């Protein structure tokens with residue numbers, strides 16, 4: 001059965017007041033909307049998440065809201081700044097909270113499509129994109145092949161977060177459209193069949209509690 005309404009959720013930005021990674025994410029979500037998706041933006045700064053703590057079993061609303069939005073989404077777009085050669089701590093912390101999706105049905109990011117963006121001061125933004133892709137795979141999602149590592153982001157956007165060259169807007173829109181297009185494919189025929197899900201469940205690592213009592 002083909003799903004008619006798709007939701008694409010963007011997660012990203014930084015704690016900076018004027019965040020280039022957030023600006024890029026907004027533009028990519030425009031592309032997803034152009035392609036027919038309903039979009040939602042989860043801004044890392046606004047979420048103001050506490051540090052992930054495995055002992056915290058009553059996390060604040062912001063954590064629950066983020067996890068619920070991500071669980072409901074068909075597609076995701078992640079956008080992190082590059083910090084010290086990898087993703088930022090605040091972005092990774094948001095991803096760590098997705099541990100709470102372990103008991104959802106299906107768990108984590110099963111059959112969700114993810115588009116990846118990074119903004120860097122230099123030219124090595126692909127390192128942050130690759131780090132995000134490791135996380136997508138760990139959480140059982142599917143990264144789209146088109147990625148957007150934005151080099152020298154300080155000169156790519158103006159102070160209002162508008163790209164200085166229209167080609168960047170077009171590329172970010174293309175990523176948003178691609179996430180939506182792939183999400184349609186996955187929604188009409190999810191690639192994770194029951195046998196694959198069973199195999200995956202069989203190799204799930206022990207939880208901390210199980211490991212201690214083993």
Ligand SMILES: Cc1cc2nc3c(=O)[nH]c(=O)nc-3n(C[C@H](O)[C@H](O)[C@H](O)COP(=O)(O)O)c2cc1C
Pocket residue numbers: 013014015016018019020021022080081082083084085086119120121122123124125153154
């Ligand atoms: C703590 C810190 C570490 C950074 N490390 C790198 C880095 O390793 N390589 C790089 O190219 N840019 C680095 N930058 C620059 C940021 O990636 C760049 O300014 C990015 O656009 C910031 O995104 P934001 O505006 O969303 O915060 C760093 C910036 C900060 C604040």
